[in-house]
Every structure is written in C-alpha cells, then in structure tokens.
Amino acid sequence: RKEVEQDPGPFNVPEGATVAFNCTYSNSASQSFFWYRQDCRKEPKLLMSVYSSGNEDGRFTAQLNRASQYISLLIRDSKLSDSATYLCVVRWTGNQFYFGTGTSLTVIP
Amino acid sequence: EAGVAQSPRYKIIEKRQSVAFWCNPISGHATLYWYQQILGQGPKLLIQFQNNGVVDDSQLPKDRFSAERLKGVDSTLKIQPAKLEDSAVYLCASSLAAYTTDTQYFGPGTRLTVL
Numbered sequence: 001r002k003e004v005e006q007d008p009g010p011f012n013v014p015e016g017a018t019v020a021f022n023c024t025y026s027n028s029a030s031q032s033f034f035w036y037r038q039d040c041r042k043e044p045k046l047l048m049s050v051y052s053s054g055n056e057d058g059r060f061t062a063q064l065n066r067a068s069q070y071i072s073l074l075i076r077d078s079k080l081s082d083s084a085t086y087l088c089v090v091r092w093t094g095n096q097f098y099f100g101t102g103t104s105l106t107v108i109p
Numbered sequence: 110e111a112g113v114a115q116s117p118r119y120k121i122i123e124k125r126q127s128v129a130f131w132c133n134p135i136s137g138h139a140t141l142y143w144y145q146q147i148l149g150q151g152p153k154l155l156i157q158f159q160n161n162g163v164v165d166d167s168q169l170p171k172d173r174f175s176a177e178r179l180k181g182v183d184s185t186l187k188i189q190p191a192k193l194e195d196s197a198v199y200l201c202a203s204s205l206a207a208y209t210t211d212t213q214y215f216g217p218g219t220r221l222t223v224l
Binding site for chain 1: 214
C-alpha cells in the first residue's frame with residue numbers, strides 16, 4: 001500500500017463549479033498534512049496546511065479525518081487559474097514527507 | 110526574498126555517465142531537501158539535511174546517488190553512474206527548520222534526461 005494515495009483524475013470541470021479531491025494515508029502516526037499545487041513543468045507550491053478542525057482559505061476548504069486517515073480539499077467557484085495538479089502531502093514522525101501522485105484539475109471556460 | 114536556486118535547469122546525459130546538481134536554499138533556512146519527481150508521479154524524498162547533517166536518507170539509492178551540504182548552506186546531489194530510470198526532475202526545497210508545520214519552498218528543479 002502506498003503511503004499516500006490520491007485519485008489522479010483528471011477532473012475536468014466548468015468555471016464556477018465546486019470540485020473535491022480526496023487523499024488517504026497509511027500511517028496513523030502521521031503528524032502534519034498539506035495540500036500543494038503544482039502547475040505544468042513548475043515546482044510545487046504550498047496551497048494550505050490542513051488542521052484537525054478543518055480550515056478555509058477563500059474558496060478553498062481543507063478537512064482532516066484522523067480516524068479514517070483521510071484528507072480532502074474542496075474548491076468552490078472554480079476559476080480557470082485553478083487548473084493545476086494538486087498534491088496531498090503527509091509528514092510522518094521523523095520528519096519524513098510523503099507526496100501523493102497528485103490530482104489533475106482542468107477548469108473549462 | 111530570493112527563492113531556492115538550482116542549476117542546471119536541464120541536463121541530458123548518456124547512461125553510465127555522471128552528473129551533479131547544485132542547490133542554494135533560501136538564506137537562513139536550516140533544512141534542505143532533495144526530491145526526485147518522475148513524470149506522472151509525486152515528488153519522492155531522497156535526502157534531508159538539517160544544517161550540514163543528514164536527517165533522513167532512507168530512500169536515497171546509495172550505490173549511485175550521493176549528496177553533501179558541507180557548510181550547511183549550498184548542497185550538491187550526484188549520480189554516478191546514471192541509469193535510464195534516473196530520468197526525472199530533481200527538486201531542491203528548503204525550510205526554516207524541521208518543525209512539523211514548517212513550509213517547504215521548492216526550487217525550479219533540474220530536468221534530467223538519461224539516454
């Protein structure tokens with residue numbers, strides 16, 4: 001079983017749509033959780049950290065369910081500029097970071 | 110604030126040749142990471158330094174890969190000899206420290222093609 005698993009997509013959604021990505025992780029001792037965004041042929045950039053109580057940043061909402069070892073990212077009112085690959089990242093004890101394979105999103109005009 | 114610098118940006122070599130990549134992290138960042146990202150996959154951590162010491166190199170193929178960060182600032186990653194399956198983007202990242210919520214900042218990467 002992979003340390004972090006994501007549905008690779010692709011997700012093709014119209015502008016203004018709401019889209020959700022899911023991610024599961026294997027290590028119950030995982031400490032920190034993040035969503036990164038990666039544009040084509042560019043480096044990953046931090047989108048948001050994921051906190052136990054859930055957190056929101058504008059149109060983006062992240063949720064963590066430790067019992068189910070599950071993380072989600074919700075994007076509301078999708079913009080063309082949201083088109084990218086979204087990487088789920090989990091940090092284990094011992095400072096090991098594990099990235100998912102990423103979920104590809106294309107927002108269509 | 111200057112970001113993480115990497116060079117070269119692109120490198121094409123033949124299998125069995127050697128190659129080296131250089132990374133200069135953000136000033137003041139104690140932690141430095143090297144990742145390998147194969148096309149269609151997420152980045153895989155190769156090695157993590159805290160200042161000039163290795164924190165984790167469990168996924169580094171030590172028979173052919175080596176890395177150093179002698180003065181706790183710049184770092185080099187070397188592959189010797191290269192194999193076809195080493196074709197990937199090599200990403201360097203840095204963070205202020207190694208705390209659990211510390212943000213990693215990535216450089217633009219070096220795209221390696223092994224022929």
